[in-house]
Amino acid sequence: MRVQENFARNIQSSFKEEGRAWLEQLPELIQYCEEKWKLQIKEPYCLSFNYVAPALRKGGGEVVIKLGVPGKGISNEYEALKHLNGIVPLIDADLDKGVLILEKIEPGNTLSELTNESEICQIAAKVVKKMIVSTPPQTHLPSTLDRETDMKHICKQSLDQLGPFSNATLKRSAKVFAYLNKTMKEPMLVHGDFHHYNVLSNGPDSWVAIDPKGLIGEVEYDLIQFFMNCLPENGAFGVIENRVEQLTQELNLNLQRLLLWGYAHSVLSSAWTVDEKTGNYDKLFSQCPDIFKELYHKRFQQTIDDFLEKAS
Incomplete structure (x- = not known):
């Protein structure tokens, strides 16, 4: 699995040894998510500090999966997603693994x-x-x-x-x-x-x-x-x-x-x-x-x- 170089640098710079270990385990984490949520995870978007990619659901339709180093960042985003209005809908999460499953916004222009x-x-x-x-x-x-x-x-x-x-x-x-x-x-x-x-x-x-x-x-x-x-x-x-x-x-x-x-x-x-x-x-x-x-x-x-x- 090839990881975008800028993304890898950001993770290692921000999370040091924990970040390096997380990057090494990323392929296994992706496989875990595919099995748990019955997903086919596609190529990621341009990455910064989280691994974000569209994913096909087994029953049809697409979602977005967001993977981050477990900790305050993902936990804070999870809480914000639960409370804020007019925000991308949260479908599911596994905070221990640093995983958020989000609705895919279409057409998604910024x-x-x-x-x-x-x-x-x-x-x-x-x-x-x-x-x-x-x-x-x-x-x-x-x-x-x-x-x-x-x-x-x-x-x-x-x-x-x-x-x-x-x-x-x-x-x-x-x-x-x-x-x-x-x-x-x-x-x-x-x-x-x-x-x-x-x-x-x-x-x-x-x-x-x-x-x-x-x-x-x-x-x-x-x-x-x-x-x-x-x-x-x-x-x-x-x-x-x-x-x-x-x-x-x-x-x-x-x-x-x-x-x-x-x-x-x-x-x-x-x-x-x-x-x-x-x-x-x-x-x-x-x-x-x-x-x-x-x-x-x-x-x-x-x-x-x-x-x-x-x-x-």
């Missing part, structure tokens, strides 16, 4: 394939409006407090510079995280990784979200990754500004908190892309913190530093 920005934002707003629910009781899902902890850890580990970011930028992001978490009034269960590639067409004028991470936080936070994706090489400021305006209106969001979350999360998300060995990082993502900082100054006639000083 939101990234559309070109009209206004239409893209309208669809995204409809999906988000339907998807978000109240925080489920006794949940073990991560929250934006965990993201704040991640940011603070990065600050401590990067005392000078991390990729394009100074330690001052990292600390500012951590302070914004702390303020927004402290002042959050009504945390919700949100997708946790909402962007163009995780919204699929499900028939005429119908779209659903896939691959939820499951996160407790605000809708304003959940949209930031969407704003950062599918940006042009030139003119990213205007694209993000228009997305912010349209989604703020359509979802009745708090613009100030949205832009502050935009700054905080775009620093964190960009920091995650930095390869400390090579120094490489995602250059489209890394321009976003300055864009959100400029948008905040433009809309509220003060800098984020001024805001933090007054808020402290």
Whole structure:
């Protein structure tokens, strides 16, 4: 069995020895799934951190099988799939083996394939409006407090510079995280990784979200990754500004908190892309913190530093 090279690297980088062992056992796991659910698993899609492939059912019809290293990632996705609305339907699962069986979305085109920005934002707003629910009781899902902890850890580990970011930028992001978490009034269960590639067409004028991470936080936070994706090489400021305006209106969001979350999360998300060995990082993502900082100054006639000083 040949495994996609990028997928193998991701698994081994993220899960170390556990990941290497899981990759070695992957053929046996696929056979186990075929026997347990009476499936014929076909060639996988382009893979990142999970083995995802269409599969034929013995009685007819297709499903999608998702295999991941057992643990919090798969368990969190399972819980999110059970609670969120307007999400790809979950058929069955075996969490001990890291297996999710999902309904196959047809035709399955992603939101990234559309070109009209206004239409893209309208669809995204409809999906988000339907998807978000109240925080489920006794949940073990991560929250934006965990993201704040991640940011603070990065600050401590990067005392000078991390990729394009100074330690001052990292600390500012951590302070914004702390303020927004402290002042959050009504945390919700949100997708946790909402962007163009995780919204699929499900028939005429119908779209659903896939691959939820499951996160407790605000809708304003959940949209930031969407704003950062599918940006042009030139003119990213205007694209993000228009997305912010349209989604703020359509979802009745708090613009100030949205832009502050935009700054905080775009620093964190960009920091995650930095390869400390090579120094490489995602250059489209890394321009976003300055864009959100400029948008905040433009809309509220003060800098984020001024805001933090007054808020402290």
